[in-house]
Amino acid sequence: MSNVTLNNICKEYDNGYKAVQNVNIDIKDKEFVVLVGPSGCGKSTTLRMIAGLEDITSGELKIADKVVNNLPPKDRDIAMVFQNYALYPHMTVYDNMAFALKLRKIPKNQIDEKVKEAAKILGLESVLTRKPKALSGGQRQRVALGRAIVREPKVFLMDEPLSNLDAKLRTQMRTEISKLHKKLGTTFIYVTHDQVEAMTMGDRIVVMKDGFIQQTATPQELYENPNNMFVAGFIGAPQMNLIEVNINEENKNIVASFNDIKISIPLGKGKILKKKGYIGKKVVLGIRPEDIHMENVFIEASKETSFNAKVEIQENMGAEIYAYLNVGGENVTARLNARYKLKDDEEVVLAMDGNKIHLFDLETEENILL
Amino acid sequence: MSNVTLNNICKEYDNGYKAVQNVNIDIKDKEFVVLVGPSGCGKSTTLRMIAGLEDITSGELKIADKVVNNLPPKDRDIAMVFQNYALYPHMTVYDNMAFALKLRKIPKNQIDEKVKEAAKILGLESVLTRKPKALSGGQRQRVALGRAIVREPKVFLMDEPLSNLDAKLRTQMRTEISKLHKKLGTTFIYVTHDQVEAMTMGDRIVVMKDGFIQQTATPQELYENPNNMFVAGFIGAPQMNLIEVNINEENKNIVASFNDIKISIPLGKGKILKKKGYIGKKVVLGIRPEDIHMENVFIEASKETSFNAKVEIQENMGAEIYAYLNVGGENVTARLNARYKLKDDEEVVLAMDGNKIHLFDLETEENILL
Amino acid sequence: GSSQDSVGDKVNVDIFQFKVEAKDALEQAANMYMEKNPNVKINIQTVGGGDDYGAALKSKFASGEEPAIFNIGGPQDMIDWSEKLEDLSTESWVSQAYDGTLDPVTKDEKIYGMPFNQEGYGFIYNKELFEKAGIDPESIKTFGDLENAVKLLDSKKEELGLKSVFAFPSKETWVTGLHLSNVAFSNEFGNVTNAFNSKELKFKYADSLKKLVDLQADYAYMPDGKKASLNSVDYSTQVEELFSLGQVAIIQQGNWAYGSVVDIDEDLAANIAMLPIPLEGVKEDSIPVGVPMYWSINNTKDEEVKKASKDFLNWLYTSDEGKDLIINKFKFIPALKGYDTDNLQPQDTLAKEIIRYSNEGKTMPWVFMGYPSAWGQENLGADIQQYLAGNMTWDQLVEDAKATWAKARK
Amino acid sequence: MKTRKLLLGLIGSIIGLIYLSPFYIIIVNAFKSKKELFQSTLGLPESLNFDNFIEAFDRLDFFHVFLNSLMITVGSIVLIVIFSAMAAWMLERTKTKMSGFIFFAFIAAMLIPFQAVMLPLIRMMGKLNLLNIPGLMFTYLGFGCSLSIFLYHGFVKGIPKELDEAATIDGCSKWQTFWYIIFPILKPITITVSILNTVWIWNDFLLPSLIINKPETHTIPLRTFFFFGEYTKQWHLALAGLTLTIIPVIIFYFIAQKHIIKSVTAGSIK
């Protein structure tokens, strides 16, 4: 059993800065939890408190049901992978991985066995005698992982382990870490500020901002039902379009309008708006780029959510196109199939998928529909 | 007029390493050309030869129809943006931008005018008095651009200007540079190893490998008709699936088979295979992840290209899923709509879009169909 | 302390001395003595590098590792170190001291130092050159004689292969500020004690001293042809280079220069002698002879250590073996009587000259140990440099000398 | 480009020769007799005569004093390196007022002229019974740690803190972290610190003369100064002795110099 429980954890630095506030997370055994959020939101601080590198100001931290607030790192049975790997530059790959075991006075042959095994899992067998300097970025990353693996810890902590890699390697290592998690069956706590990583790797994602947790949920849940505008904007690329609109009732229909564009809100959502008293008020309408469509069939069927737009610029991604549109003065991004050949400054008609519309309170930024 | 012509350009470093070999590129006035390729393929070397930072070993380089092989950088009327921006850390943003003009002894008021104008274009007005250290990554990037803009050069050279930015900013700056190119109407030569950048920004893309040019074409052309396996694999994410198959004729049909999987090759392509004598031989079949479909309708209609697969791991990207599949022992990636909820280790049936199949010679790696 | 003074049952005698040139001889003497007196262990420490004995001695005492035997230089040292000095007036060698040699270290009938040796200085000249120039050194008694000889030499410079007549090392302020000035002041004060006690300096013989300075400076080798450059001429240039290589004929130095000359040219060293330093109209046919340093014994040491120390010094200077060492190894001119036998006569040409002058009574005392602390070098010597450089007239120098003397004695 | 490089190479060689010329004077004169030395200071020696070296070797009791010097230098360097590195690491990693103050005090001490503390120091050393070789090493530690800590401190700044933390998580105590991780990484700067302190301690005259001036503990400089007498300097021997003295340091420097370039760098700049 290696569940990790954070109970009302707070962290105030010596200079009085409150980096983490009232954080509650309940991480189950073998779960892969990702902490995600913009730079400076307190992810690393949280992780470092779990590791024991940072004192906990208040709250209770349990690992395997045991309170560990005052235990030094080495007694917490955790391993950590650092953003910059923190490999010992003067030791070979082998020694880097064996170091923690040597300190634990584990017999030589056992160490050897474990290191070799980890090296095999990570495909590092051929570089065991090299120093970190002589490794490529991806290899270094794997050594950092290996160093953690050999320890067979209860909990794996990783602080942006992929952020120093280039795009291709990052994609590749992402799957490798996922595979590793499956293979080891250990609890993983993973910090990143990259939402793609969070989405693709986590069993559950904790979204943080300014020291507070914004939402804790599975990736799909997070993507489909973001708690608030921040989560909505943070998760998904290209970003969800967020447009300030006026809500009015027109002929029994609830209509969101901005400038001269009018979008009908589907019935169910409209009802909630009405119930919560948003008629006549301003709210923020959110629609993801992939929920804007250009297929004629679709547009025909969705007259109430269609609108005119002018193509400002477009990016060809091969299989699809990101179209940056001007819709009644607002910037809107749409993700379209590459078969549509758009011209710059072309006027086009598009339609939103009404079911995928999100609505947020202008003040509190909370999701109105939840 | 500011066209740039590279005529049989070669570069051999002092240590005898041939970094660039027989490169021919003809860049038109106002064109946006992207040099792309894996690390070490000679992109930077090529760019630096154009800039005059590196001697040209052989060949002829013309800028605006004038041979400039032996001109020092400052006389070539070019500007360059470096990967790590290379901002002068001891100068303010203003001075960074004004430096080149000051060296040219341009009157103070003119400098002021130009710098202010560039700052306006780039949205840097409010940070003109700051030093680079006090800027965010994106702002630094823009200063680097600004420094180039004020010079009003004939040609803009950029060496991986976005690679130091995080994913979000990178996407944003990408469009900004595209806009800038439109606005300035200058020739841009842009180096990157990121195929997404290349695809989205370039009017034309030059793909390089090991010092040689592999293909020069528009993004769409490159994506749809890659010259060879290298280009096919390099362009597009997730990468094109490349599978070694046996070509046989079965009942008049040309069939590609591997292990116990059989895929029928569409008529037109089959003909070419036959004509070129590939029957009974091995070739490489390429299919892009987005050209593998799971819609029942599609599968029904494409029995000849359907196959069974086992889901190994999947990545949820929000709007879609990358499924990493095991197809008869081969790893195949499919890019599926997020509405398909796959389970790990699930057996599924998929089908390829026969029209999108690419075929490559096993030896030469050339595209057979071209 | 007492515990560290004796190792086992041996009496430990630590000697802290300044004369590098005497180091080997002293060690030899100590070894001989220890062989005879197995209960005594003598440890010798020598301060290398020249003139820093004062500082070294102070730090030695500050460190607590006080030596049993050390050196003091004159009245001022005697007062400064009075807390540490053992009265030696009951020692047997006292009666053998030459007249006046104990004055600088005598106070209230008590004697605090044993003379190291005697030294004397004058105008050392190259006999061969004098011969070639046709000058009879015997005839030079007065300043006038000297001046004439110098002029004659100067006129024959070329044929004698001379760069100049003199080499005048005004960089070495002890040569000018102490030794040369001593010629004037020993005649003004008569002896060290008077000098030491004098509140003021009259500088009675300023003019005669000026002549000595001028004569040497005017006819000296000047590196860049200007007088001011004399200030870069040091002992080594004067003695070892210019004089020993036969490039100058006369230098003002003492018997210690023999060692320097002999190192360069043995033949030349055998062929040199000393002219008097004549103070015109005052005392002309004589040279200054004195005791440069004294041995002292630390009175805070245990009686047995003090006794062993006294015994060692006694043995060194009065036993037959000791005397032999003093003459033939140390190459000293003894400051005690009783070195009369033939085998106890110094062999080197300059020492012989000093003894000749002493025997003829043509000496004047050394009084510069009676100058105020560092005055001779730091004030007078420096002023002479200023004078040579043309930054100061002789009158200003005289005034300044008087003023600084008076200030120091305030 | 090519001619420019050639020109620079030429300038470099000329300046190099100028820098070497004093060494030329040392070496040629080490082969001359005293007389020859004064007769022609600049010329080459008449014959390649090793007499001076033999005599200097003898008079210095070179073997013996060499061992003393070696022991003192090595011992002091070991002390300085270990304790300065330890202190610098802690001072850099601890961000408290106290650590800032201590660091400042170390730096400020570089400005103290030695003469100002000489006598009180000797007096105290005597009281503490430290007028011996261990005492001398300890003194070198006291005086040497300022610059050394300064250099180490700058270097430590460049070592990512994550390395310490990784070690902590791997189960290291502070002590283990220092010895297993930090100290090995400090190697380049350790070599710099060693070179700079060696150059100083190997050649130092004043401190040994004050603290260990006994024949059996003499160092090379103490003996070399016996060639400088009250009146006469035995230049021919002194220069031969000097040549003997600096050869070991030059060899040491040659071996270590590959690292020093990288190191003063890291130490002093960042």
Added chain:
Amino acid sequence: MKKNRLAFWGFVGPAVFAFTLIVVIPLLFGIYYSFTDWNGISSNIKFIGFENYMEVFKDKGFLDSFIFTTKFTIASVITINIIGFSLALLVTRELKTSNVLRTIFFMPNLIGGLILGFIWQFIFTKAFAALGEVTGATWLLGWLSNTETGFWGLVILMSWQMSGYLMIIYIAALQNIPQELIEASRIDGASACQRVKHIVFPLVRPAFTVSLFLTLSNSFKLYDQNLSLTGGGPANSTQMIAMNIYNTAFKFNNMGVAQAKAVIFFLVIGGITLSQVYITKKGEVEM
């Protein structure tokens, strides 16, 4: 927390202990002596308040040596840094001889200060003279015989010795300048001189801070080379403060006054160097 403090002192303790014993306590004693009439020998020491300090202010020799030291420091700090910097520029140009030159330029540091002074005395008075006589250049004659040649002799000696040391610091700094900045300036149109002036120079400023600190404190404290080269002469005109203090203490046996001078001196160079560090640090750039 308590454990942290324990570890802190465990690591810092030994150095602090040695430092306190060897430097701090003697310094405090030294300050105490500056208020006494101690002559360095006697065991009865009287407290006399600020009398020694008054004495110092009346001492013209001290003032002269202060002025001389200041002049020397200014000249040597400038020349040492310029030469050191130029050497660093030279040997970072990827010449074939770079490594050899680096060794050669550093070699003067391998000789101790006192001996170095004697050797240069030898060079100035003998070698210069020999050269002067051969070439007929009279300015090579009579070195060290007057204040100017003594002054420049010291400056030359120190430049020869220290410039290699600084070169190493500057090399490090130069190598830290990103190559791209140099290239960017080439593209911006800067000539070699402009590049050094506008780009290289500002970027090695942190090295300047360190180098200035080291050269300032070294030049101010200079003793060995001063003693053995000129001995302060002629007429004490090249006597630097350290020597003045030394002589006061050991030649004039005025330990109290000497300590007062040392205290004043320490305060002054402390003030100067610290403000130097403060000023130069302010203009530094962080990359």
